[in-house]
Amino acid sequence: MHIGPLPTCALAQGALAWPGMTETIQNVQKRAENAAAKEADCKESVELIGDLEWLRDYELSEVGARVRNIILGYESGETDEIYNAPPLHSFACRQDTCCVWWYIVDEMERLFRGPSGRCTNPARAAIRLGFHDAAGWSKFTGQFGGADGSIVLAPEEILRPLNHGLEEIIEQMKIWYNKWGGYGISMADLIQMAGTVATVVCPLGPRIRSFVGRPDNYNACPDGLLPRVDSDADTLIELFRAKTIQPFGLAALLGAHSTSQQRFVDPSRFGDPQDSTPGVWDTLFYSETIGRAPPRVFTFRSDIVLAEDPRIYPEFRAFAGPGGQQHWNNDYAREYVRLSLLGVYNINNLTDCTWVLPPAIRPRFGEDGFPSDQWAVSAWENTTVNVPEIAEAVMAGNPITNLIDLLEPAVNMTKRALGL
Ligand code: HEM
Structure with a gap:
């Protein structure tokens, strides 16, 4: 059977090579069509990850199919679906994998939402922690590293300079794990759930599909897989491509700096934000990185070189322009689902617990007296x-x-x- 041409970068990344390849020819064809349409010059991330790489369509569980559809762009990575959990110690709660998470998320939400309505320092740190745990994986490290909890469980990782600033949130993760670990949760899930709770608690943030069931790993992930603020655009783009994240996906993920207030890049400017609305998930990060910003806004060198790169600039401009908020939220959610599952090889057996997340806050920024x-x-x-x-x-x-x-x-x- 003829398979349509895949874009060169998908081929270069070995997108066609996975176990069971001959048995999944239909999948290959679908992916080829999809990739050809959407990845013409390799801007969108459409590569399958984890066990989705080799599972056949009919082998996919509801969650497996959902994750595949999200990362291929067929289904949204956001949802408003929400329920109330039964009492924690009830039989009904014990029967439902997600129920205990409803109570954990409640604690997280209280730490992450500030009295002003903006999200807090622990919220920002949780988003960064979710990224740093998951990003400890690349296509060249095999089935090792990724969203496996090792950033907390392997003490060596926090000693790495690029993880500086995550110390307090790591201690908080240990507190939550000590309290809730008896309910059978994993550290890997706790970290990723904290990241998605923090994101939706930041006003305007997307309500990202959140899955549980990742296994933990007590071994440190390979070093050298995290981005450096002083790297050039080619290095950063290649680093993320090795994680199956293409330039437009990277553009979407970088927007997490919309909430950020740096402390260690330039300690003399401790607390200076990366856009003029810290703690709010708005698109000013994009417009102020490529355009004018108030003097206190401190733009990372890495964000500047990436924003100026022709592979990324069009997406920065689109997020900064009309309709950019919805566009960015959609793209971020899709890309974060991918990121949160890097190095996870039991995606097909995960449980979708998105219903436990708090509702999204969607005021019209600057109106309704908010903040x-x-x-x-x-x-x-x-x-x-x-x-x-x-x-x-x-x-x-x-x-x-x-x-x-x-x-x-x-x-x-x-x-x-x-x-x-
Ligand atoms: C080129 C890629 C990236 C580089 C070089 C980078 C670098 C940094 C640096 C240097 C800081 C400041 C740490 C400090 O001084 O306190 C920071 C903060 C942050 N980053 Fe990134 N980052 C990148 C991508 C990402 C991505 C993909 C995400 C999320 C998906 C993310 C989320 C955050 C958040 C939320 C903060 C604020 C943390 C806090 O306030 O404690 N970053 N990043």
Whole structure:
């Protein structure tokens, strides 16, 4: 049977080589058609991962088929589906794999949502932790590493410089695991669930499909698989391609920096955000990385070189433009489902527990009085004075109206200009 031409980069990545290849010729054809249409010049991530690489269509469980459809772009990676869990110690709860997660997620949500409505420092750290655990995998490391909990379970990993800043969230994961581990949950799932809970708690964040059932691994993943802030675009793009993530997928994932406030890239600017709305999942990260940003916004070198790269720039521009929020949320959810399952070889046996996530918060940013102190955050963004109390309050998700006078006289000028 003739298989349509696959784009060169899919071939170069060995997309056709997996166990059981001759038995899955239909799958190959479907993937070839899909890839040819969508990956004409290798911008979209459509490569199958884990056990989905070799399972035949009729062998796929409901979850296996769903994950495959999401990563191929046939089905959304987001859903609003939500239920209430039965009481924790009830028979009904014990019968349902997801039920205990409803209670764990409730605790996570309380830590991740700040009084201002913005998501907190632990939320941001949880999103980064989910990325750093899963990203410890590449096509060249075989069935080893990935979303396997090793970033917490293998003490060596946290000593690696690129994981600096994740210490507190790792301690929090251990606390949750000690409390809930008796219910049979894995650390790998705890980390990924925390990442998706944190994302939906950040206002405007997508409600990403969340699966459980990943096995844990106590061995450190191979070193050298995480991105460096000082790398060039080619190095970063190749690093992510080796994880099956193509440039447009990388563009979507980078948007997680929309919530971020760096601490260690430039310690003299501790707490300075990567766009002017830290703790909010909006597209200002994209428009401010390729365009103008207030002086306090600190853009990572890696984000600049990637945004300027012709393989990525069109997607930054699309996310920054009209309809960009929905486009980005869709793409991020799809790409995060992929990321959260890197190195997972039992995808077909996972359980979809998305219903335990909190609902998405979709206010119209800047309207409905949300967040109520945005004027003060904007004032802070337009100054360069280093005021640790304000940086820390924003990081904690606290309102900062009561601290803003610390920014005298620059803020008073801003307030007057705004008529406040
Ligand atoms: C080229 C790829 C990337 C590079 C070089 C990079 C680098 C960094 C660096 C240097 C920080 C600041 C750490 C600090 O000083 O506190 C950071 C923060 C962060 N990154 Fe990335 N990152 C990349 C991709 C990603 C991706 C794909 C995600 C998520 C899917 C992500 C999520 C985050 C989050 C949420 C933070 C904020 C963490 C916090 O506030 O504690 N990053 N990243």
